[in-house]
Amino acid sequence: MGLDVYTVLNDFPALGQLVHGHYPLVYLDNAATTLKPRQVMDAMNQYYRVDTGNIHRGVHQLSQHATEKYEKTRTTVQRFIQAESPDNIVFTSGTTASINMVAQGYVRKRLSPGDEILITHMEHHANIVPWQMLCEQTGAVLKVAPIDDEGNVLLEAYEHLLTDRTRFVSVGYVSNALGTVNPIDAMIALAHARGVAVLVDAAQAVATLPVDVKALDCDFLAFSGHKLYGPTGVGVLYGKAEALAEMDPVFGGGDMILSVTFEKTLYNRIPARFEAGTPPIAEVIGLGAAIDYVTEIGMAHVASHERGLMQDAQEALQAIPGVRIIGTSPDKAGIVSFVMDGAHPHDIGTILDSLGVAIRAGHHCAQPVMQRFGIAATARVSFGLYNTQADVDHLIAAVNKVREIFA
Amino acid sequence: MNMTDELYQEVILDHNRHARNYHAMTDATHTAEGYNPLCGDHYQVHLKLNDQGVIESLAFEGEGCAISKASLSIMTDALKGKTADEAKALFEAFHDLVTGQAPSKDSDKSLGKLAVFGGVCKFPSRIKCATLGWHALMGALNQSQGRVSTE
Numbered sequence A: 001m002g003l004d005v006y007t008v009l010n011d012f013p014a015l016g017q018l019v020h021g022h023y024p025l026v027y028l029d030n031a032a033t034t035l036k037p038r039q040v041m042d043a044m045n046q047y048y049r050v051d052t053g054n055i056h057r058g059v060h061q062l063s064q065h066a067t068e069k070y071e072k073t074r075t076t077v078q079r080f081i082q083a084e085s086p087d088n089i090v091f092t093s094g095t096t097a098s099i100n101m102v103a104q105g106y107v108r109k110r111l112s113p114g115d116e117i118l119i120t121h122m123e124h125h126a127n128i129v130p131w132q133m134l135c136e137q138t139g140a141v142l143k144v145a146p147i148d149d150e151g152n153v154l155l156e157a158y159e160h161l162l163t164d165r166t167r168f169v170s171v172g173y174v175s176n177a178l179g180t181v182n183p184i185d186a187m188i189a190l191a192h193a194r195g196v197a198v199l200v201d202a203a204q205a206v207a208t209l210p211v212d213v214k215a216l217d218c219d220f221l222a223f224s225g226h227k228l229y230g231p232t233g234v235g236v237l238y239g240k241a242e243a244l245a246e247m248d249p250v251f252g253g254g255d256m257i258l259s260v261t262f263e264k265t266l267y268n269r270i271p272a273r274f275e276a277g278t279p280p281i282a283e284v285i286g287l288g289a290a291i292d293y294v295t296e297i298g299m300a301h302v303a304s305h306e307r308g309l310m311q312d313a314q315e316a317l318q319a320i321p322g323v324r325i326i327g328t329s330p331d332k333a334g335i336v337s338f339v340m341d342g343a344h345p346h347d348i349g350t351i352l353d354s355l356g357v358a359i360r361a362g363h364h365c366a367q368p369v370m371q372r373f374g375i376a377a378t379a380r381v382s383f384g385l386y387n388t389q390a391d392v393d394h395l396i397a398a399v400n401k402v403r404e405i406f407a
Numbered sequence B: 001m002n003m004t005d006e007l008y009q010e011v012i013l014d015h016n017r018h019a020r021n022y023h024a025m026t027d028a029t030h031t032a033e034g035y036n037p038l039c040g041d042h043y044q045v046h047l048k049l050n051d052q053g054v055i056e057s058l059a060f061e062g063e064g065c066a067i068s069k070a071s072l073s074i075m076t077d078a079l080k081g082k083t084a085d086e087a088k089a090l091f092e093a094f095h096d097l098v099t100g101q102a103p104s105k106d107s108d109k110s111l112g113k114l115a116v117f118g119g120v121c122k123f124p125s126r127i128k129c130a131t132l133g134w135h136a137l138m139g140a141l142n143q144s145q146g147r148v149s150t151e
Ligand SMILES: Cc1ncc(COP(=O)(O)O)c(C=O)c1O
Pocket: A031, A032, A094, A095, A096, A097, A124, A126, A127, A172, A174, A175, A176, A201, A203, A204, A224, A365
């Protein structure tokens, strides 16, 4: 049994709307953020309507209910990514916060001038800039593994860039700009063979593939709730127990301490140590509901559904004269980036929007990828679990309309 | 007329396909750059200002979307023979047009061909495209010599 997309459509209230008055929304910008199912909104509503309370500090029932639900999500996340224990799960505000936390709390103290951090040429800015900042602070050097014309990491070059100065590797699992699914297990194994720890940026991956941190053996993994049918403002940092034990908290404050005197403060246990201050409680609860939702469908089903749509869309787009696909790796998730002769991606995006088709046009926060392919921007289509074959047809009709206008 | 037809009027499409004044200028007195990091649109605007403060000629180079390119093409046509002050006044009228402010009576007349950008105000994400070249031009006029970069 696969994913019956017509039964899930009703779960997403945003899908029912008309764009510009009369075009039913065709939402193909899922790599930017996904729409949210009713179940997520209901769970968040329940917190605000009934269970509003701060967590970990109340004797009253509301606080206890809120704490239970917040901590239950930790277990939900643990199972979702096959982590060993809920203690491996730290809630953050998103992928960006998770990566910065590792950069400053774990990697920084290991760096001397001339040490190296390795990333790839297809990273999102969120997995470039925190490392550049760290290099600035420490005198370390950022190394970049090259990619080929299809958008694959060149594994041999990657291996050569792992030197005795390499202190950390941070790589994206699925590229948001190209759709490439990286051979992440091989990349992690190569780094580990040299004793180098690895962070996986799974912002795109968790929404489009089954992710298993034990099988990957990554040291850290980061993702955001809002790309996984959950709310904005919440994300996850997974860390191996040893890795989290060696990480310093970046933020200090309430909830992350056991005791405070002016002479000495004792930090709380892990993972509470990394969650200073009142966290996004409603959002964490919403993330739990989102993961329950996709788990019930099954990530393997979501993956094959989106891949099918991606392949159909890619083939149909390729057949349109003047269209060039950017990112043609044989191993791709549900993302198609393309450019078109005579029509700038921005114009493509505007015309598609006027027909109800929502896509992204721009550099996708991955300017080095654009530079690699010698372009300023692409138009990007990205699928979600609720997209249908009819959505692909609407997309292709709209792109043909662009061609008519710009021919 | 539907929304996109209003934006992508034939005049705009034509100027995008066959941009006017689209070349380098060796004897420019002023040059400035227009860059929109969000979409990568990137242009150089050149102009030659004579001793009387009249813009004798204009040209531009670079790449970007249809709206930005057509806007530069039409702008460089429209400003030939105008003084710097007249150019500034025209920019104000153009800015009002594309941001959807009520035009004053006489600005409507003075806009001439620039009026084809009247559809832009319905596309808030595209206003920057229409004004990119103008910002660069204003940057060029405001400098004595050399280069400025505008967002
Ligand atoms: C691959 C990748 N990494 C990181 C991020 C950053 O995620 P967020 O903005 O939710 O922190 C994104 C989001 O676009 C992404 O696609």
